[in-house]
Amino acid sequence: MTPEVAQAMTPAIHWWAMAMSLFGGLALFLYGMDQMAEALKAVAGERMKDILAKLTANRFMGAITGAFVTAVINSSSVTTVLVVGFISAGLMTLSQSVGVIMGANIGSTVTAQLIAFQITEAALLMIGIGFMMQFISAQEAIRQYGGILMGLGLVFxxxxxxxxxxxxxxxxxxFLDFVRRLENPAIGILVAAVFTGVIQSSAATMGIAIxxxxxxxxxxxxxxxxxxxxxxxxxxxxxxAAIGKPRDALRAALxxxxxxxxxxLIWxxxxxxxxAFTQLISPSHSGLSGTARLAAEVPRQIANAHTLFNVANTLLFIGLTTQFARxxxxxVPDKPPSAEPLAVRAKYLDDELISTPSLALDRVRLEVLxxxxxxxxxxxxxxxxIxxxxxxxLREIELMDNDVxxxxxxxxxxxxxxxxxxxxxxxxxxxxxLxxxxNDLENIGDVVExxxxxxxxxxxDAGVSISAPTRQILMGFHRIVTRSVAAAVQAVAQNNEMAARTVTSMKQEIQHIADSAAIHQAQRLVAEEPNRIPAYTIEIDIIEKLKRIYYFAKRMAKTVETDEDENVS
Incomplete structure (x- = not known):
């Protein structure tokens, strides 16, 4: 058969229709992935954050935890952002974070495993059921699970x-000639790397490969x-994601x-x-042959190979977490200290986490600290x-309120x-x-300023000299008010009910000290001292302003007690 005859027998390809189907299918795939990820993060985001914070005591548990968290929230980038936040907050060392990041690579392969099931016949049913769960149920949890099911259906x-x-x-x-060129590992790796970098989704690349x-x-x-x-x-x-972020974020990305x-490079x-090893452990369809056998076996084999080499890489490098950190x-060394004072900026607020409200709100707590x-x-x-x-x-302290x-x-x-x-x-x-x-914390700064x-x-201006006994009383009052502010900040930052109750329980002690101070000032007023009237006015005003600061600290603490009460109910 001549090439001309073979070409005549090949069915005509409608390129425009094919392009629309390919791009439309890819759009549905990516939208479904996004929908599923958002619902998963809404359902499990906060619990995954707690697990990640608690179960990273050693490199092996860190890797297992990173894999589990990434598999559940379906986003290795969110896992990495959480890790950076824990490092910045001193809750995790850089060496511990290396294990978590390695494990996140394993967790990201779960998506390919799901895709390889190819449950395309049930896709529309999953979309329909997920839609009904989202828009009919009044329960938030059921709506989120509906979002997961609908997203998975859109993927398939x-x-x-x-x-x-x-x-x-x-x-x-x-096209077959192009595919044959991909059999050259260098070309295949380059094409997939560029495509993944452009669309920023390894799951999409794996989906197209499958x-x-x-x-x-x-x-x-x-x-x-x-x-x-x-x-x-x-x-x-x-x-x-690391551009413009602190050094810890850049190190984690690196x-x-x-x-x-x-x-x-190793593989x-x-x-x-x-x-060969993947074929050995994957299901086979010996009853088929040629293209039909490839179509039946290779999708699952690709997903298994993807998981295998990520697991193998983690096992290979897990003993080198300290070396990776060094x-x-x-x-990326620490920046040398600058002679000029740096303008304050938020340390924990990360736009990457805004799409996961539970995690983003947790970052706000850290920024309150x-x-x-x-x-x-x-x-x-x-x-x-004073x-x-x-x-x-006084001017230096006044300028400090700009940071607040x-x-x-x-x-x-x-x-x-x-x-x-x-x-x-x-x-x-x-x-x-929150x-x-x-706002209450900012009000405290304003009272000072x-x-x-x-x-x-x-x-x-008045040339007033505060006596030693009065100074001692005011300093004692100031210490307890300062302690109440620190406890209120801790209560909000850690959602700590005990710290919140400590602040509210200080009310009687604060009032008792304020009353004692007022009595002391009244006794000084009748004494024959120079500038006693201006001194009395200033000292009484100091007491009132400190009481005002405690009022805002107590309001901060009460927001935590309300939050805890609702969690229990």
Missing amino acids: FGMSIMSDAMGPLRTYEP VMASQGLINLPTGIALALGANIGTCVTALL VHVIFNVCGV VGFIGQLS LVQWL HMGECVDKMMARIMPA LSGNRRT DTLHAQIITYLGKISRLSLTEKQTGTLMR MAAV TNLIVLGRERI
């Missing part, structure tokens, strides 16, 4: 559309090369890059051996400055972004209470 439906669109390519020689395998268009070695390339391409997402690239020379610390540290510095310096400081000292105001604005902006999402009733309540607590600073300047 999108794959079905792409698979049908690729059918005519089985006999199209130019769809091509289901049509008998690629064999297992080609599929493995594409999976290796996807592992490199997904590093682009990690690097982009661990991800080095681990993935080294793993690919690129053993694709044949990995292929390497990235050497590559950061803001509380700034207020605590003001509180520590203000009383000595009693015996000069104008320069900056963090307040950043936190409120971040909460505003969260509020625009679809929140559960519990999340909405938490958001409102907003109230942040606006009121107490003014009293210090009045003392200087």
